[in-house]
Amino acid sequence: MIVSLFRPGFYAAEHDPAVPTVIFDGDTVRDATPAALQRGVQVGGGLADAKAILREDGQYVAVDMAQARRRAATWWRALLAYSDLIVVRSPAEALVDLRAHPDPREVAGEMARAVRRSGPGGVAMGLARAAWMADAVRVEVPPDALDLGVYGGGEVEASELARWPVDWLTELTTEERDRLKLLGYRRLGVVAQLPLPALTRAVGKRAWWVQQLAQGADPGALKPNYPPEAYTERWDFGAGCEDRMALELAGDEMAHRLALRLARHDRMASTLWLTMTNEEGQTVTYRRQLAKPVAQAHPLRVFYRQVVDRGLPWPPVRATLSLPRLQGAKRVQRQLDQMVGSSERQDAAETARARVVAAMGVGTIKRACEIEISRRERWLRQWSDAIGWS
Template identity: 30%
Template structure:
């Protein structure tokens, strides 16, 4: 997210795609005629799906809270030799800096950037304000993370003259709720198209794509914009001569199947703007985790245990905030040669007690081979239930050794 100061007017970043020549508010109409025009415009939308995506969220919160950082390149990251950038402000991005980049690389590219440690409690606090503001514009909201969500505003169509008005109202509400932060909004009749649209004019953008223009809007975009097409799949599609979403939409079905298998049909439907999936309110979380990539490798139980206990305490704090109890626990270690090891156990009783979780995690540590250096330590809990009252953990049971997985990138715990 980014502040609107120093940028052009908001209207310059808003658009119906393609540009339209008429909207009910663009001419002077009697009230009855204006209402009829509103019904006519909104009736052309079988669904009104919104994707709202905050702009450089963590970095913009730091700039909001610390005025001296505004207009300067900001990197949100722990300061360590193995740290990665969590968020880069828009001032840092022209230097080729982005999220998930090694901090050492980011500093070489943008040596004058200010590195700020993340404050996740503050980010969650602002996120709650954002989601409350968004919820007032929808009958269903599907948060994807702290800083983005889908909304279904179909049932509220009578409140707005056009989808563009809805988008502007959403942006104003978020700005007011957060004290000045901006959100980019995409509106269409399908989730995938709305998500692509929200990225179309970032930061502080608004893009509206009517139902009859969805396929045309997607067609010129590169294939990597398709959901699920990443660094491995994109070259395969490009090797078939399919470089744009429009190419995929028009491709021979058999050719796509030869490259992608059973996934080909779903991908081609998305490329054509066909995405009937509903906005689904988030279900209760099934797991929580906390892990730490160490600045230097450690070896042996005595060196690992303090980091393990700290991770267990962090998980316990998250359980308490969410008013949840855990019925299972898992410990994860990543070795210096990137092997991922994990052990888990079922807890005798649900708990969110920090010391009991730390003790259970420490007991699990004894089930690992600890004669090799470790670079990452994590604790996760699963089998989460609502907190109905204080529970006491006695012992944990049924230790399940899952063994070592093959080398590869670590997945989240739980």
């Protein structure tokens, strides 16, 4: 089961509930105080409409997303006790995958109560076997009902799903939903029973996927984004270190370890943090944002040495090199000649090589040492190695 969670009143929690206040983002109303809601302001509506309703009585505050994310970290952390498959959509909204739990409804109730205890704001929740269905059945749960374990959502019967309008299929783009309605396919039951060629003419190559959604299946998988994946390596010097060689050795070793982890898990980093700690526990952090993601030890080593070259405010007792906010790397096969772990692997490599040569011609596959590099490229590589650019 997928749980869709939303925190009504999250953005407005820091404002006086008796004052009609609208929290907006661009031209959209993100949240409003109870006084503004009673006057008819709609969350998700237009800012111009809210101003027309409240006129000079209202207060209008632009949402501070950085501050909202800091506040939201409290209830995001509460979710980690129940699942590590979490998709944070905004500071006030998240999806949680509970399909691995034997009793997801009971776990969802406990999780919702933990979220409510984590800070101000209500709890709206929906449970279903697909994320878009959980969004559709999401309702705000009163605090007293939540304490009693009463909450909405759950399995959606096939007969009920067939009556749902196509507009509820939020996984589709607005253009795709409009095209289906224009062709007369206004209910999910109709879309689910369409012949695949007819549906292909309506939505293109995604026809099979759209039909699976209309039938209540979930062909996709959630892509968790919380907590942000990060790698960290530490080096303890034991005492304040002033020896240049010892400092460089620590940086080389941490860069090497991080590069191995990046390669092992197909990750890349574009943000580098280096924190130095002295004997009194004071810290200083250096940050660098790279122009493009890297997965090698060399850029990490260059960053570390440049910090050391500029001079440290004190002899450090600990160095911490961190790579926050990692991203996926494109998978590549780095070795072919050296696939000699077993005779089967070597035979497979030779067979693959023979097929490529037969199809593309002799000389198609070359060892790295056989590839000729122009003088300009060799010069640029030397320049990159010298100054650390990539």
